[in-house]
Amino acid sequence: QKEVEQDPGPLSVPEGAIVSLNCTYSNSAFQYFMWYRQYSRKGPELLMYTYSSGNKEDGRFTAQVDKSSKYISLFIRDSQPSDSATYLCAMIYNQGGKLIFGQGTELSVKP
Amino acid sequence: GAGVSQSPSNKVTEKGKDVELRCDPISGHTALYWYRQRLGQGLEFLIYFQGNSAPDKSGLPSDRFSAERTGESVSTLTIQRTQQEDSAVYLCASSLDRGSYSNQPQHFGDGTRLSIL
Numbered sequence: 384q385k386e387v388e389q390d391p392g393p394l395s396v397p398e399g400a401i402v403s404l405n406c407t408y409s410n411s412a413f414q415y416f417m418w419y420r421q422y423s424r425k426g427p428e429l430l431m432y433t434y435s436s437g438n439k440e441d442g443r444f445t446a447q448v449d450k451s452s453k454y455i456s457l458f459i460r461d462s463q464p465s466d467s468a469t470y471l472c473a474m475i476y477n478q479g480g481k482l483i484f485g486q487g488t489e490l491s492v493k494p
Numbered sequence: 495g496a497g498v499s500q501s502p503s504n505k506v507t508e509k510g511k512d513v514e515l516r517c518d519p520i521s522g523h524t525a526l527y528w529y530r531q532r533l534g535q536g537l538e539f540l541i542y543f544q545g546n547s548a549p550d551k552s553g554l555p556s557d558r559f560s561a562e563r564t565g566e567s568v569s570t571l572t573i574q575r576t577q578q579e580d581s582a583v584y585l586c587a588s589s590l591d592r593g594s595y596s597n598q599p600q601h602f603g604d605g606t607r608l609s610i611l
Contacts, residue, residue, distance in 0.1 A: 428602070429600075446538060480544075480550050481552075482537070485536050486536045487535075488532075
């Protein structure tokens, strides 16, 4: 069983839709949670970085962490074709060095 | 300022050859990481440097893989006697120093796409 599970998709939505991306994890030692966006043939770009349970908002993006359920989400409001990319969740142990990634979800936003 | 820079961006080589991949981290970032991304997969951790030392090498898949870092800056990942299963994108990331009670986000380069024929 993988430490971090993420549905690979692909997920296709119309422009303007609200997108929900999710990851579950098995190890309660994870303390920091991240969402990265990766365009084709590019490196991952950090979108959201959270520590505690609850919500964090940045523009059209909201990251949600529920440590009791070991579940994290990324919501994208008013999705745009430019949001079409692969979204990777990642997490890290407190004071640990390496990121543990989900498989990534491929998102396509159709005009 | 400049981001993480990796070279070459693409590398095609024959099975059995050695390859060297280079990473220039963001200036001032003392922590440096190497990851591997196989087609359609998430990233797999390979090795972590704090300064010039490597406290975590647990992700290196075999003794054909090695990495070094000099001057708390550039790092080189070397794969000896390459195999077809080594074909992947090799990504480098860097972050600010990790204090005892802090964790700084990692910023990635665009990777080296390695193809073994």
